[in-house]
Structures are given as C-alpha cells and as structure tokens.
Amino acid sequence: MSTTAIVTGGARGIGKACAEALAAKGCDIALIDLLEDDMAATAKEIAAAHGVKTLTFTADVTDFARAHAIVDEVAKAWGRIDVLVNNAGAPNPKPILEITEDEFDRTIAVNLKSCFNYIHAAAPIMLAQEGVARIVSMSSLNALSGGVTSAVSKHSYAAAKAGILGLTRSLAKEFGPKIAINAICPGVIATDLLKRMITNSHDSLVRGIALGRMGAPEDVASLVAYLATEPHMFMTGQHFVVDGFQWSC
Template sequence: MTKTALVTGGARGIGRACALALADAGFDVALVDLLEVEMAATARDIEARGRRALTFQADVSDFARAHAIVEQVGATWKQLDVLLNNAGAANPKPILEITEAEFDRTIAINLKSCFNFIHAAAPVMLEQDAGGRIISISSINALSGGVTSAVSKHAYAAAKAGILGLTRSLAKELGPKVAVNAICPGIIATDLLRNLLDDRKEQLTAGIAMGRVGTPEDVASIVRYLATEAHMFMTGQHFVVDGFQWSC
C-alpha cells in the first residue's frame, strides 16, 4: 500500500527537499505553504517521480485550517502516515526591539503550527493499524539559545525549544502507535540564509567541523530515515544535523 505524508512549508528549501525525498521513498505527498507558485512547482516534481501530490495554500498558524487540510487529505487518500512540521520563520530582533505582535507571530508560525497539525493528525494516526510518524523541524538554536550570527534570536529560539518539549511529551502520550521525533538543523543553505551566506560563508564554515554549510538534502536524508525505517525503536528524540557546528 502506498504511504502518504503531509509536509508544511513544503514549497522550497528544506521542506521541498524533504517532500522530494519522501516521494523518492514511495510516498504520496501533500504540501502546505503560502507560496503558491513554488508549491505548484514542487508538486509537479513529486508527480514526475510517479507519486501523487496535493497542495494547500494556507497560513499554518490557523488551527481550523490545519484541521480542514488533514481532513481533506484523509478524505482523498484515506490515510496519513507521516506528518512533517517544517514551516517556520525567523525574527532576528533583540529582546528590547521586538514587538509583542512580532514575538507572538514568530511563536505562532514555528511552534503553534506544530500543535495545530499534530492536533489534527494524531487522531488519524492513532486509528490506523500502522500508526504513524510525526517529525518536526526544530533548530540548533533550541540548544544554543541562538547563534551569534543573529540569524535568529529569542522568539525563534524559544519556539524551536518548545518543539523539543512538545516532541518529548507527545512521544509519551502517543506511543506506541505514533513515533514522534524532531530534527535540529544547523546552518543550512536556504533562501532564509542567502544574504548571510553571501556575506559570511567563509567565517561560518570555519566553525563547522565538516568544513561546509549544510544543504536541504542533508536534512531530508534524516527525515526519510525517520519516515521509512520499519522497526525504528526511537521516539521522543532530537537529531542534530549541523556538521558539528562548534563555533558560529
């Protein structure tokens, strides 16, 4: 039986790479993003791999919309095997400069979105004989408190740390039918970091043991493993994908 996955923030960057890796692994993939044109391009690439694709233009912080999307995926494909919470946004402002609205928005996009889609998807997975897998993209900022490059600061670090707490608590509640894990990427070459990498790539690379910044495909390889390993005895964990970023 073909398995299915839902990827938030699936239009480009890490989300796109993960969606294509899942398609290569035999999954039909539903995409959620605000970027309609880029999302349509990713959907075409999924279909070029012989898999089915669904697209939903949506604000992931909308609780009701998340439930409606999961319901439509279930009605169309009759199952949901993997949920990848990837959607996110950074706000690099210092604590005395960020507004309440900006802080709330950063938390909503990065953390509340995970709650929204897990709240919708978990009942579906618990009812399935095969259970399911929930994977959420956190960040090394959750562990370090934010890198000195000022890619992100307090709101982002707090939201990404919240994902780790949510992952651990949900692993206890949803096991044994649903495995819940998180991934903490380091500096990854995406549109979000394009300007920073253009200006400081050599400096940033010098602080990474592997001698390079990461790629979306580096993260996608871990997502594919967590989604496909049949007898995986891992849940409630976070996996750091940063090339051992010892200084930044």
C-alpha cells in the same frame, strides 16, 4: 496501499527536499505553504520524477481551523495519514528589547503553534488507523545553543524551537506506541533564504563547522526520510542534530 505524507512549508528549501526524499520512498505527498507558485512547481516535479500522487494547499500554518480542514481533506482523499513533517517556520533576528509583542507572538505561532495545529489535526487519524505513524518536527540548533548567528535568529526563534523539543518529548509518551514522534535540529543549512541573510558572515560560519561546509537541505531531508519511513526505527521522543558539528555556536 500507498504511504501518505503531509509536509508543511514544502514549497522550497528544506521542506521541498523533505517532500522529494519522501516521494523517493514511495510516499504520496500533500504540500502546505503560502508560496502557491513554488508549491505547484514542486508538486509537479515530484509527481513527474517519482510517479506519486500530490496535493497542494495554500495556507497560513498558524491557522488552527485551516489545519484541521486540510488534514481532513487529505485523509478523505487518501484514506490515511502515515507521516507528518512539521517543517514550516521563519527566523526572527531582532533582539528581545527591539521585538514587539505582535512580532514575538507571530514568531511563536509560525514556528511552534503550527506544529501543535497539525499534530492536533492529524493525531486522531493516525491513532485510529492500523500501523505506526510518524511525526517529524523541525526544531533548530538555536534551541540548544541559544542562537547560531545573530544575523539569522535571536531569542523568540530560539524559544519557539526549544518548545518543539518539549512538545516532542511529551507527545512521545502520550502517543506511543501508535505514533513515533521525533525532532531534528539543523544547524546552518544553505537555503536560499539563509544565503540572502548571511552574505557577510559566510566564511566565519563555515570556519566553525567541523565538516567545512554549510549543510544542504538534502542533508536534513535524508534523516527525515529515515525517521518517517524506515521500518526498523526504534526511536521516539528524540532530537537529532544535523550541523556538521558546529563547534563555534
């Protein structure tokens, strides 16, 4: 029986790398994103490279009902859901006194409520099936430091990503031993979006990273694949920092 995985925000960047890493482990992959063309291209690449089945769903991850409909469709198509990767998210660089209420709510919804939506939809299926399912949610170094760089994120984003850590710890108690749930806190990862946002601060950021470079999406994806598929994985309710030891945050 094939292992199945859902990846939100899977069209490009870290989400695409996670989908590719999971496919390399033999997982059939369901991608969810608003970027329909990029998502279709990613699904085609993954299927050709790894011989796995793929599904794609165009969706706003903040939509609770849509999350349930997608997860039900994946379960109906493949019979089970083994892995959920909550990767979808978006930064917000505005200071707290400049952000509007709607912008704050949207930041919380995209980064935190989206995790709730897909966990709420997938957990009943995971709890009812045989075996131990895995959930990996993408938090951020911002959740621990209060902000890596003002060009990328500020308070609303840090608050949302910190919420993921609390949700992860509490759900580990509720879902154990049927679901192992963990979070990852990436530091500065060289996605296309980040490169566009920090063109003027690249050198100063790298000087503050002990390994001397920005992270790559694959640096995060390799840990996601481990947490999602490694049979001898005795961790739940944890967060893991992937930042090259970013000591100047």
